[in-house]
Amino acid sequence: xxxxxxxIDRIDRELLPLFLERMGCVERVGELKRQAGKPVRxxxxxxxxxxxxxxxxxxxGQSAAEFYRAIMAxxxxxxxxxMGGDPDLLELEQRANRELQSPGKVVCQGVRGAYSHxxxxxxxxxxxxxxVPEFHEVFREVSEGALGVVPVExxxxxxxxxxxxxxxxxxxxxxxxVDIRVEHCLAAAAPGEITRVLxxxxxxxxxxxxxxxxGYETEDYSNTAAAAxxxxxxxxxxxxxxxxxxxxxxxGLTILRRGVQNVRNNTTxxxxxxxxxxxxVDASKISLCFSLPHTTGSLHSVLRRFAGSGLNLTKIESRPxxxxxxxxxxxxxxxxxxxxPSTLNLICALKAELPRFSFLGNYSELSTEEEI
Amino acid sequence: xxxxxxxIDRIDRELLPLFLERMGCVERVGELKRQAGKPVRxxxxxxxxxxxxxxxxxxxGQSAAEFYRAIMAxxxxxxxxxMGGDPDLLELEQRANRELQSPGKVVCQGVRGAYSHxxxxxxxxxxxxxxVPEFHEVFREVSEGALGVVPVExxxxxxxxxxxxxxxxxxxxxxxxVDIRVEHCLAAAAPGEITRVLxxxxxxxxxxxxxxxxGYETEDYSNTAAAAxxxxxxxxxxxxxxxxxxxxxxxGLTILRRGVQNVRNNTTxxxxxxxxxxxxVDASKISLCFSLPHTTGSLHSVLRRFAGSGLNLTKIESRPxxxxxxxxxxxxxxxxxxxxPSTLNLICALKAELPRFSFLGNYSELSTEEEI
Numbered sequence: 001x002x003x004x005x006x007x008i009d010r011i012d013r014e015l016l017p018l019f020l021e022r023m024g025c026v027e028r029v030g031e032l033k034r035q036a037g038k039p040v041r042x043x044x045x046x047x048x049x050x051x052x053x054x055x056x057x058x059x060x061g062q063s064a065a066e067f068y069r070a071i072m073a074x075x076x077x078x079x080x081x082x083m084g085g086d087p088d089l090l091e092l093e094q095r096a097n098r099e100l101q102s103p104g105k106v107v108c109q110g111v112r113g114a115y116s117h118x119x120x121x122x123x124x125x126x127x128x129x130x131x132v133p134e135f136h137e138v139f140r141e142v143s144e145g146a147l148g149v150v151p152v153e154x155x156x157x158x159x160x161x162x163x164x165x166x167x168x169x170x171x172x173x174x175x176x177x178v179d180i181r182v183e184h185c186l187a188a189a190a191p192g193e194i195t196r197v198l199x200x201x202x203x204x205x206x207x208x209x210x211x212x213x214x215g216y217e218t219e220d221y222s223n224t225a226a227a228a229x230x231x232x233x234x235x236x237x238x239x240x241x242x243x244x245x246x247x248x249x250x251x252g253l254t255i256l257r258r259g260v261q262n263v264r265n266n267t268t269x270x271x272x273x274x275x276x277x278x279x280x281v282d283a284s285k286i287s288l289c290f291s292l293p294h295t296t297g298s299l300h301s302v303l304r305r306f307a308g309s310g311l312n313l314t315k316i317e318s319r320p321x322x323x324x325x326x327x328x329x330x331x332x333x334x335x336x337x338x339x340x341p342s343t344l345n346l347i348c349a350l351k352a353e354l355p356r357f358s359f360l361g362n363y364s365e366l367s368t369e370e371e372i
Numbered sequence: 373x374x375x376x377x378x379x380i381d382r383i384d385r386e387l388l389p390l391f392l393e394r395m396g397c398v399e400r401v402g403e404l405k406r407q408a409g410k411p412v413r414x415x416x417x418x419x420x421x422x423x424x425x426x427x428x429x430x431x432x433g434q435s436a437a438e439f440y441r442a443i444m445a446x447x448x449x450x451x452x453x454x455m456g457g458d459p460d461l462l463e464l465e466q467r468a469n470r471e472l473q474s475p476g477k478v479v480c481q482g483v484r485g486a487y488s489h490x491x492x493x494x495x496x497x498x499x500x501x502x503x504v505p506e507f508h509e510v511f512r513e514v515s516e517g518a519l520g521v522v523p524v525e526x527x528x529x530x531x532x533x534x535x536x537x538x539x540x541x542x543x544x545x546x547x548x549x550v551d552i553r554v555e556h557c558l559a560a561a562a563p564g565e566i567t568r569v570l571x572x573x574x575x576x577x578x579x580x581x582x583x584x585x586x587g588y589e590t591e592d593y594s595n596t597a598a599a600a601x602x603x604x605x606x607x608x609x610x611x612x613x614x615x616x617x618x619x620x621x622x623x624g625l626t627i628l629r630r631g632v633q634n635v636r637n638n639t640t641x642x643x644x645x646x647x648x649x650x651x652x653v654d655a656s657k658i659s660l661c662f663s664l665p666h667t668t669g670s671l672h673s674v675l676r677r678f679a680g681s682g683l684n685l686t687k688i689e690s691r692p693x694x695x696x697x698x699x700x701x702x703x704x705x706x707x708x709x710x711x712x713p714s715t716l717n718l719i720c721a722l723k724a725e726l727p728r729f730s731f732l733g734n735y736s737e738l739s740t741e742e743e744i
Contacts, residue, residue: 001401001404001405004397004400004401004404005401005417007397008394008397008398008401011390011393011394011397012394012421012425012440014390015387015390015391015394015443016425016428016429016436018383018386018387018390019387019436019439020429020432020436021383022380022383022384022387023432023435025376025379025380025383026380028376029373029376029377029380032373032376033373045377049384053384053388056388057388057392060392060395062680062681063395063446063449063450064388064391064392066442066446066676066679066680067391067442067443067446068384069679070438070439070442070443070446071387071439071442074435074438074439074442077435078435134577134580134584135577135580136580136581136584136634137584165635200573201572201573201574201592201594202573202574205506205507208506208507208508209508211506212506212508212509220573220592220593220594221592222573222592262508263537299675299685299688300672300675300676300678300679301679303671303672303675304438304672304676306672307438307441307672307673308434308438309434313671313690314690314700315690316671316688316689316690317688317689317690318685318686318687318688318689328686
């Protein structure tokens with residue numbers, strides 16, 4: 001193998017100077033485009049080059065096409081570095097508050113002791129927390145200046161997409177996030193035999209193995225914490241509840257069994273939502289939403305930029321856009337700070353190239369581990 | 373700009389033969405590795421090359437590193453093409469049934485008229501459909517030979533991840549998929565003023581704007597179709613229900629308003645699950661699950677393969693693995709057929725390189741459009 005490796009090293013010594021020379025040309029083209037106010041990407045010219053090299057490479061055509069797609073993507077990045085960035089994003093980065101003002105009001109959906117309440121307390125320790133019965137009321141309160149805390153996964157009120165839809169609709173910003181461990185317990189007003197169990201249907205479903213094994217009757221309730229409250233107030237013998245330990249303690253119930261959900265290690269992610277952008281200098285996570293045409297490699301070419309900039313994705317989720325069969329929305333989180341020039345540059349480049357693009361926020365994330 | 377473009381074309385004429393020569397060397401190395409039973413990837417050697425070119429390229433270091441990462445990824449693909457593939461996957465591709473045997477029994481969770489029921493009827497027209505009260509009972513029936521129909525999004529019984537967890541736990545296969553449009557209507561036993569509305573809490577939440585605007589009282593029910601049945605049987609004046617049109621019609625209710633959910637174009641995806649793999653020759657969608665280390669660019673390097681092979685992703689979702697802060701599970705769907713040698717090759721290459729990898733199935737997807 002040593003012979004082949006020396007041969008590869010020799011080829012690399014010739015390849016690299018050519019590549020660097022090509023990048024030099026690309027930078028001059030980029031400067032000319034900038035002066036002429038032309039966009040970085042010239043899809044027709046790129047396709048022409050790819051078609052040509054595929055033809056020339058014969059049975060290596062697919063590999064050669066990939067090789068050139070990579071070269072041109074790297075070239076576009078260099079050009080974007082010269083372009084100066086998106087004025088709206090540059091202004092936002094400059095003008096947004098660097099710190100969250102002490103919140104006048106924090107609002108979440110549900111009742112005291114719900115997982116939302118735990119999340120709000122973790123995110124805003126000591127803040128006054130208000131409760132509204134409906135999900136969309138949280139957003140109305142935020143539009144009037146409150147901070148909202150909403151679940152973005154595993155939630156009964158909707159999947160991540162419904163929350164993101166609302167954030168986008170209202171043009172709000174994400175200003176914090178926390179994972180809350182969903183650990184259900186079985187509790188009752190007093191020790192003794194259980195025959196009937198109250199809870200939210202999702203919590204009952206999450207504990208279905210226990211419930212069917214024990215043959216308990218079940219009754220749906222609007223909310224796990226509200227069910228705990230009802231059980232505490234009724235004191236009916238044989239009546240149990242599936243809720244968080246926090247809710248059980250809050251309503252003075254006896255915990256009969258812990259960790260009764262079917263699946264271990266279940267967490268729900270909550271985000272804090274604000275009308276105003278807040279971009280702390282030590283923020284470490286960025287959320288974006290964008291749509292992509294359903295063409296081969298379009299997502300890949302976006303992710304390439306993150307990999308190239310050394311930024312780690314921490315979440316990615318796609319959603320087909322109803323009624324537009326070949327377009328997708330993407331929700332993407334990655335580690336980074338918008339005040340870092342290369343990260344700001346990357347976000348500006350994405351905004352310039354993607355048909356629909358929203359910067360949702362840059363914030364710190366509380367880890368689950370801190371909670372335990 | 374013409375001068376620079378001619379210059380770029382001239383450089384490309386020199387770059388391409390070098391690249392092709394390098395690929396020739398790589399194929400010889402691949403053949404030697406295959407004979408010696410060595411793995412394709414040699415991460416240490418790759419890093420050594422990247423470090424060297426980054427140094428040599430000076431301020432273009434990052435671009436040069438990306439250039440070489442791309443070259444080496446393309447090289448690995450060529451090598452994998454020579455390796456022969458994963459024996460288990462090759463055997464599965466050969467031995468699995470090409471057609472779904474006429475199903476003895478199709479099982480879904482819920483009651484007649486539920487969205488699951490609609491999905492089961494679309495997937496298996498004319499089949500006998502059974503209903504079980506709990507989600508996990510569907511899986512038990514499938515382990516005894518039935519076909520199961522389960523929601524993988526927007527579901528109250530759990531998010532996509534809970535269903536995928538169960539599919540993985542039981543080592544089942546996905547053998548079909550369909551999107552069902554979730555269009556709630558407001559219905560009642562007879563025309564007239566409504567004061568109180570029954571439904572599943574998720575459906576009530578999805579229609580919260582209407583409900584709060586009209587000031588209706590609400591009452592939770594285990595299931596939208598079960599709520600429709602209850603309203604039909606009670607015939608209580610002023611009692612309404614939020615359910616599908618299908619459920620309203622099935623229980624002889626009067627539809628008062630259509631499309632009452634807050635968000636338009638809401639769909640839920642259902643999959644058919646089987647104990648045995650079924651790999652039709654005209655299957656068009658492949659589902660995979662795998663985990664990735666949280667290193668920069670690891671997802672990108674997986675997606676690059678799909679882009680390079682001209683395969684389109686139709687879904688991607690990440691999930692952090694609880695307790696392992698730097699590892700993620702990915703759920704990924706893409707268009708393709710395992711009987712196509714290059715697609716089989718790609719799947720084998722992923723299985724060889726990724727620490728945990730599951731092939732979940734290759735099936736046809738019924739589109740939402742067909743439904744309308």
